[in-house]
Amino acid sequence: IMSSRKFFVGGNWKMNGDKKSLGDLITTLNTASLNDETEVVCGAPTVYLDFARSNLDARIGVAAQNCYKVAKGAFTGEISPVMIKDCGVEWVILGHSERRHVFGESDELIGQKVAHALESGLGVIACIGEKLEEREAGTTEEVVYAQTQAIADNVKDWSKVVLAYEPVWAIGTGKTASPEQAQEVHEKLREWMRANVSEAVADSVRIIYGGSVTGANCKELGSQNDVDGFLVGGASLKPEFVDIINARA
Numbered sequence: 001i002m003s004s005r006k007f008f009v010g011g012n013w014k015m016n017g018d019k020k021s022l023g024d025l026i027t028t029l030n031t032a033s034l035n036d037e038t039e040v041v042c043g044a045p046t047v048y049l050d051f052a053r054s055n056l057d058a059r060i061g062v063a064a065q066n067c068y069k070v071a072k073g074a075f076t077g078e079i080s081p082v083m084i085k086d087c088g089v090e091w092v093i094l095g096h097s098e099r100r101h102v103f104g105e106s107d108e109l110i111g112q113k114v115a116h117a118l119e120s121g122l123g124v125i126a127c128i129g130e131k132l133e134e135r136e137a138g139t140t141e142e143v144v145y146a147q148t149q150a151i152a153d154n155v156k157d158w159s160k161v162v163l164a165y166e167p168v169w170a171i172g173t174g175k176t177a178s179p180e181q182a183q184e185v186h187e188k189l190r191e192w193m194r195a196n197v198s199e200a201v202a203d204s205v206r207i208i209y210g211g212s213v214t215g216a217n218c219k220e221l222g223s224q225n226d227v228d229g230f231l232v233g234g235a236s237l238k239p240e241f242v243d244i245i246n247a248r249a
């Protein structure tokens with residue numbers, strides 16, 4: 001039996017595209033037939049948030065890819081949730097592995113960002129995931145539970161949070177987690193939520209998978225009981241993103 005959790009497909013454009021190519025992608029999405037049982041959100045580069053929100057159909061959400069932990073001030077180069085909302089954008093991706101591992105963001109900083117984004121009224125796509133050496137050392141659970149704890153400590157209203165499990169070894173590598181590997185971690189995360197947050201949140205929170213999701217592998221991944229959608233990088237810039245949105249159609 002499929003759950004009542006609404007399937008959620010996020011695109012993460014990362015630092016890619018320009019007004020021409022993103023404009024073409026937006027036209028493709030606006031004119032495509034999209035399953036209305038799926039919630040769709042596109043993560044745009046900061047400078048294109050306004051462009052993406054102005055041009056994408058209202059049925060498609062927009063996310064920032066990061067934000068800072070306070071509303072305003074002397075923080076050169078940063079953006080705040082209130083600015084994101086001012087552009088009509090309703091989501092932010094926080095704790096992405098590239099923020100953690102390329103830019104050195106700690107669990108503590110990510111937690112503070114999560115708290116402030118939620119208090120400001122944004123929805124949060126909160127990302128977690130183990131590195132290859134952690135998986136090989138058998139510490140996947142320990143790593144993702146600790147990352148989830150740092151997020152959970154900062155969440156009051158889970159209805160505004162989507163948890164994205166993205167094994168670092170699967171991101172941008174073409175090495176997708178198998179449906180069994182994804183399901184195993186998602187199920188454990190849901191049990192962790194049951195034990196550490198609440199029954200109701202464990203049952204309702206969307207846990208989405210990210211890491212080399214494609215049009216070709218999305219149906220099998222998306223048919224797993226505890227996989228409630230995807231966070232898609234590379235393939236979200238291509239027309240095949242439509243097939244991923246419609247994975248459960």
Ligand code: PGA
Pocket residue numbers: 012166170171172173174210211212213231232233234235
């Ligand atoms: P990928 O990226 O689909 O290109 O592996 C996923 C992500 O980083 O969210």
